Amino acid sequence: MTLRDIAKKIFFLEIMKGLALTFRTMINHPVTRRYPKVKRDPFPGFRGRHAFVRDSETGREKCVACLKCSIVCPSRCIRIEYKETEGERILERYEIEALRCVFCGYCAEVCPVCALVLTEVYEYADYSREHFLFDRERLLKNWDDFSSGLKTDTYFNKFWRPEGIDIKRMPVGKRLQEPIPIKHEEKVL
Known part of the structure; x- marks a missing residue:
């Protein structure tokens, strides 16, 4: 030794x-962060919970039932039923099964009227599978919840105009899309 x-x-x-x-x-x-108390801000372009954008004039969803989101979805988690009357499609049923979704964002990119968004909400755990089946009313509620938490008066989703695509080649709805005005309700104490 x-x-x-x-x-x-x-x-x-x-x-x-x-x-x-x-x-x-x-x-x-x-x-590490103390998660429930200290929440992380999502990165720009984060793809979270699905939502229908509520039209600021009519208060309804902007979806025109073109079926493009359903066709482009790689996991086939979007189901749409519509009724055709006088050359116009009327949306009857719209469902997204969030447990099947891979959150690729193709549905938001392909939508010609910018009706569907993947919000920055990342926490929506539940014990029941039924809570992950988003119908039209739930998608509109998701938009209301998301927009009420925004600090700005307008919202513009990054996937409505994907980078690297010439704006002249995009559909008119995407080309002319302006940031959506958000109506913040004043809280009365």
């Missing part, structure tokens, strides 16, 4: 190194 080995055994050098590391980490600030 060398003198170095004897010193390690006497002074428990390895244990002291481990304790020094423990004390250093106790002093440093934690890397």
